[in-house]
Structure formats: C-alpha cells, structure tokens
Amino acid sequence: MRVGIDIGGTKCLGVMLDPEGEVVAEARVPTPSTTLTLLDVLVDLTTRFDQPSSLGVGFPGLMNSNGEVGASAHLGEVQSEPLRARLAARLHDLDFDFPVVIDNDATAATLAEWKVGAGRGVDDLVMVTLGTGIGGGFVFGGRLYRGARGYAGEIGHAVIVLDGRPCPCGRRGCWERYASGTALAEAAGTATGEDAVVAARAGDPAAMRAFADFTRAVAIGLANLVNIVDPAVIVLGGGLIELGDELLEPVRADLAAVLYGAEHRAIPRIVPAELGERAGAIGAAMLPERQSTGSR
Amino acid sequence: MRVGIDIGGTKCLGVMLDPEGEVVAEARVPTPSTTLTLLDVLVDLTTRFDQPSSLGVGFPGLMNSNGEVGASAHLGEVQSEPLRARLAARLHDLDFDFPVVIDNDATAATLAEWKVGAGRGVDDLVMVTLGTGIGGGFVFGGRLYRGARGYAGEIGHAVIVLDGRPCPCGRRGCWERYASGTALAEAAGTATGEDAVVAARAGDPAAMRAFADFTRAVAIGLANLVNIVDPAVIVLGGGLIELGDELLEPVRADLAAVLYGAEHRAIPRIVPAELGERAGAIGAAMLPERQSTGSR
Numbered sequence: 001m002r003v004g005i006d007i008g009g010t011k012c013l014g015v016m017l018d019p020e021g022e023v024v025a026e027a028r029v030p031t032p033s034t035t036l037t038l039l040d041v042l043v044d045l046t047t048r049f050d051q052p053s054s055l056g057v058g059f060p061g062l063m064n065s066n067g068e069v070g071a072s073a074h075l076g077e078v079q080s081e082p083l084r085a086r087l088a089a090r091l092h093d094l095d096f097d098f099p100v101v102i103d104n105d106a107t108a109a110t111l112a113e114w115k116v117g118a119g120r121g122v123d124d125l126v127m128v129t130l131g132t133g134i135g136g137g138f139v140f141g142g143r144l145y146r147g148a149r150g151y152a153g154e155i156g157h158a159v160i161v162l163d164g165r166p167c168p169c170g171r172r173g174c175w176e177r178y179a180s181g182t183a184l185a186e187a188a189g190t191a192t193g194e195d196a197v198v199a200a201r202a203g204d205p206a207a208m209r210a211f212a213d214f215t216r217a218v219a220i221g222l223a224n225l226v227n228i229v230d231p232a233v234i235v236l237g238g239g240l241i242e243l244g245d246e247l248l249e250p251v252r253a254d255l256a257a258v259l260y261g262a263e264h265r266a267i268p269r270i271v272p273a274e275l276g277e278r279a280g281a282i283g284a285a286m287l288p289e290r291q292s293t294g295s296r
Numbered sequence: 297m298r299v300g301i302d303i304g305g306t307k308c309l310g311v312m313l314d315p316e317g318e319v320v321a322e323a324r325v326p327t328p329s330t331t332l333t334l335l336d337v338l339v340d341l342t343t344r345f346d347q348p349s350s351l352g353v354g355f356p357g358l359m360n361s362n363g364e365v366g367a368s369a370h371l372g373e374v375q376s377e378p379l380r381a382r383l384a385a386r387l388h389d390l391d392f393d394f395p396v397v398i399d400n401d402a403t404a405a406t407l408a409e410w411k412v413g414a415g416r417g418v419d420d421l422v423m424v425t426l427g428t429g430i431g432g433g434f435v436f437g438g439r440l441y442r443g444a445r446g447y448a449g450e451i452g453h454a455v456i457v458l459d460g461r462p463c464p465c466g467r468r469g470c471w472e473r474y475a476s477g478t479a480l481a482e483a484a485g486t487a488t489g490e491d492a493v494v495a496a497r498a499g500d501p502a503a504m505r506a507f508a509d510f511t512r513a514v515a516i517g518l519a520n521l522v523n524i525v526d527p528a529v530i531v532l533g534g535g536l537i538e539l540g541d542e543l544l545e546p547v548r549a550d551l552a553a554v555l556y557g558a559e560h561r562a563i564p565r566i567v568p569a570e571l572g573e574r575a576g577a578i579g580a581a582m583l584p585e586r587q588s589t590g591s592r
Contacts, residue, residue: 062556069560070557070560071556071559124444140437141439143437145436145525146526147525147526148420148527148564149526149528150526151523151526152524153524154523154556154557155524157523159456159519160458161458162460162513164458178458223455224454224455224520227450228432228454228521228524229443229448230443230444230449230450232445258455260453261366261465263367264365265358265367265445265447
C-alpha cells in the first residue's frame with residue numbers, strides 16, 4: 001500500500017495506492033510556507049494512512065536525486081534543505097521504516113500520466129501542467145528523463161519574452177508569466193484563471209483578449225518544446241484543462257500557426273491529462289518502487 | 297572508408313574517415329540552392345573519394361528517419377523531397393552500391409562531438425552550433441536523441457522574444473535571430489559575426505553593444521535549454537567558438553545570471569566543440585554504421 005503526497009501551491013494531497021495502482025484512500029491539508037511546518041504536514045498526512053509500505057513526495061521546485069531541495073519559487077524558505085533525509089528521520093522516530101523518495105512534482109505527475117494516464121504506451125512525450133506556475137516532465141525513448149542532476153522540466157522558467165514580465169524566480173519573461181492560470185487571471189483582472197474564462201464566455205472584452213493572449217502564449221511555449229525535443233504526444237494538465245476543447249482547440253490552432261515547418265510535419269497530438277489533480281500524488285506513490293527496481 | 301558530407305549554408309564539406317575514425321581526405325564545393333544541383337553536388341563530392349564504403353549526409357533542416365526533407369529554412373526548394381532515395385538512386389546509376397543515410401546536420405555534428413570530440417563520455421549533453429543559424433542536438437541518458445519523428449534539436453527556432461524580429465522561417469522572435477553569427481553581424485552593421493568582433497575589439501560602440509547583446513541572447517537561450525533538459529555539459533560549436541574565452545566567459549557569466557535557481561545548482565559546463573567545421577561531416581560519416589548496428 002504505497003502512499004504518495006503532492007505538495008501543491010495551496011494544498012498537500014495524499015493518496016494511498018493498492019497493489020493494482022488504484023487509489024484506495026486520500027487526504028488533504030493546506031500547504032504551509034516553512035520547512036518545519038512542511039515536515040509536520042508531510043508526517044501528519046502520512047500517518048493518516050493505514051500501514052503504508054512506502055512514501056513518495058512530489059515537490060514544487062528543483063529537487064536533486066538525493067532528495068535535497070535546489071530551489072523553489074513558491075517555498076522560499078526550504079532552499080538547500082536535505083528534505084528527504086529529514087522527513088525519513090522524522091518518520092523513523094515514529095517507527096515508520098519504509099522507503100521515502102522525493103522528486104519534482106511535475107516529474108511525479110509525468111510518471112503517473114505515462115504509466116496509468118493519458119500517455120500510456122508513448123515513448124516520447126512531454127507533460128505540461130498549467131497551474132499556479134507551469135511544470136513539465138519528459139519521457140524520452142521510453143524512459144522517464146530527469147536530466148543530469150534531476151532538474152529537467154523547469155519549462156515554466158524558459159524565457160519567451162526577453163526582458164518581459166518579472167517572475168517570482170527573479171528573472172523576466174518566463175513562460176509561466178504568460179501561460180499559467182495565474183497569468184491568465186492577472187491579465188483578465190480576475191481572481192483565478194477559471195474566473196477569467198467565465199468572464200470571457202460572458203463576453204467581457206478584457207477577459208476575451210486575455211484568454212486569446214493566454215492560449216497563444218501556451219502555444220508558443222509548446223511550439224518551443226516541440227522544436228526542441230520533438231515529442232509524439234503532449235499531455236496537458238492543470239486545473240484549466242477541465243475546459244476541454246474550449247482550451248485545446250485554440251491551443252492546437254495556435255500551435256499549428258507557430259510551429260517551425262508545421263506544414264511539412266505531423267504536429268504532435270495534444271491530449272488532456274487523465275488523472276486530474278491526483279496525477280502528482282499518484283506518481284509520487286510510484287516513485288519508491290520505480291527507484292528500488294533500478295528502472296529509469 | 298566511410299564518407300560524410302555536411303551541407304553548410306555556403307559550402308558542402310566532404311570527408312573520408314579511415315577505420316580508426318581519422319580524416320584521411322576531404323573536399324569542398326559551394327552549396328547550391330536547388331534540389332537538382334544539390335544532388336549533383338553530393339554525387340560529385342562522393343565520387344571524389346576513393347572507394348567509399350558508405351555515405352552519410354548532414355542536412356540543414358528537418359529530415360525524417362526515411363531521409364525525406366521536412367523543411368529547410370535555407371534550402372527552400374528541397375522541401376518534401378525524398379532526398380535519400382534520390383541520392384541513392386543516382387549513386388546506384390554510377391555503380392556505387394553502399395549504404396546512404398541522411399540526417400539533420402546538427403544531429404550529425406552532435407554524434408561526432410559526443411563520440412570523438414568535446415562530449416566524449418558524457419551521458420546528458422546538448423550541442424549548440426552558432427552559425428548562420430543555430431543548430432542543436434542532444435544526448436540523453438547515453439543515447440543520441442532524435443525525437444519522435446527525428447526533428448528534435450531545432451533550438452534556433454525556439455522563440456525567446458514573443459512578436460520579436462522576423463525570421464526567414466516565417467515566424468518571429470526565434471533565438472537564432474538574436475544569437476547566431478548572422479544576428480551579431482546584423483546588429484553590429486558588419487558583414488560577418490567575426491567582423492563584428494573585430495570592430496568591438498577596436499572599441500566601436502555599436503559593435504561592442506551588439507556583442508554584449510549577442511552573448512546575453514546566447515546565454516538566455518542556453519538557460520532555457522538547461523531549464524528544460526538539464527544537461528551535464530553544453531558543447532558550443534560554430535565559427536564564432538574560435539574566439540575562445542572572449543565568447544565563453546561572458547556567456548558563462550550571463551548564464552549564471554539568468555539560470556533559474558543558479559545559486560543552488562551546479563551550472564552545466566560549457567565547453568567549446570573540438571572538431572571545428574568538420575564536426576558535421578565527421579558525424580555524417582558515422583551515421584550509416586550507427587544505423588546498421590541498430591544502436592540509437
């Protein structure tokens with residue numbers, strides 16, 4: 001009975017998977033903003049499940065293969081923390097002695113969508129999650145790809161506008177400042193990206209313009225990824241994906257318009273993620289087994 | 297005795313490799329602009345070598361795994377041509393019956409630098425060639441990565457300036473409009489990128505500004521690649537790389553300044569390509585053997 005926890009921008013979601021990979025229990029708590037309380041929350045969530053056999057955690061930021069935090073734009077205080085070791089020690093003190101693995105949240109979500117979601121059977125795929133920021137993960141040649149240091153997939157911080165909008169990461173013009181739910185809400189003057197969509201549907205001109213700019217920015221970044229790594233499939237995730245074709249149709253049209261050589265190549269399929277908000281937690285639960293069997 | 301030909305922006309360079317991989321002969325001719333004359337040139341170059349056992353060709357544009365041209369920004373007329381099949385047929389007519397393989401020129405150069413150049417022994421690397429345009433190639437997890445359709449590495453057409461400078465590819469803001477030798481020359485008002493460097497060294501203010509903008513644009517694009525695929529090493533090639541530290545030092549400094557989480561991560565090494573203008577031809581010569589042994 002594997003437990004996985006996804007640390008989100010606002011909540012931590014925990015799930016327990018049975019041996020067949022089905023979610024048999026879940027729990028959620030608000031995401032704290034400091035290391036200490038983050039550890040408390042992770043321990044608390046884990047102990048809510050009955051007899052876990054392993055724990056995987058999806059972390060929103062750079063996480064190396066030793067489970068040490070490289071950086072997190074949203075959890076500033078936890079930088080450079082040996083989070084995995086601390087969490088394992090805390091659980092050990094409570095007599096929980098099972099494998100603990102921490103990896104990037106988007107990497108975990110990619111693993112889940114590839115193994116049991118929208119990317120099943122695809123050897124070369126890119127997963128893109130449009131949430132508070134933009135996360136990404138890759139499968140190349142039939143293997144989950146983490147990069148040389150485990151930091152691959154920080155696609156939200158690829159610059160698409162030189163000297164553009166400031167980003168909490170300290171730089172300017174990052175893709176996620178134009179193509180995340182947050183960016184859509186800011187441009188439309190609404191509280192959330194979903195609100196912006198409602199306003200656009202109602203004919204609000206600013207919201208309609210913001211939505212058109214948003215889908216075009218999504219497409220530009222996807223085109224960049226296609227030009228760079230040429231996946232067979234792009235799995236699009238995040239809350240806004242529930243819009244379905246209302247989002248996918250303009251993105252597909254914009255992608256065809258901006259992709260290099262689009263008229264002479266098959267454009268990668270863009271498919272919606274299937275596991276919804278649980279993708280990260282499900283994939284996190286799959287991390288320890290994957291690591292222990294030595295598969296990449 | 298394997299022959300490789302690199303189709304460059306201005307010239308086609310052919311080399312012959314002995315069984316140990318050493319270049320034992322070379323020849324060059326100007327690059328033509330139509331399919332028909334391109335075939336003539338490739339046949340002519342090949343027949344200048346003594347008893348070739350295979351032919352590999354590096355092509356400047358999208359090339360699928362059947363050797364059919366997807367697109368080429370610089371060789372407009374050859375789009376959608378079954379170039380490999382036509383070339384093999386022409387050689388067959390001359391009683392040359394050996395394996396003929398065509399792949400993207402940057403993919404070929406990446407293979408050469410990885411196998412016998414600056415990237416020897418590296419499992420995760422990005423090769424970036426700053427020439428007339430910008431080409432790229434990848435090694436991921438110890439395997440040459442071509443993408444789902446063989447089109448990976450079109451990094452010069454990743455957009456870094458939304459609605460920026462027009463590109464011959466028909467889009468705007470492509471990286472190579474800011475970070476290629478051509479872009480440097482245009483910004484400095486000189487004939488070539490090398491001329492711009494000479495003018496900058498002489499204290500010409502416009503050239504100095506152009507060079508600073510150029511190195512920063514190179515760094516922004518490299519930072520994007522690092523954020524996306526997290527290589528251990530970046531191999532930088534192209535004519536301007538002969539500048540050595542005059543180019544590499546500002547690029548490394550700019551990269552450290554713009555990389556997400558740079559203060560908390562090891563920044564990938566940036567190393568100059570070792571095979572110079574021959575990289576593409578040497579790698580092209582290695583393509584047929586690689587393909588016939590089934591290695592990726």
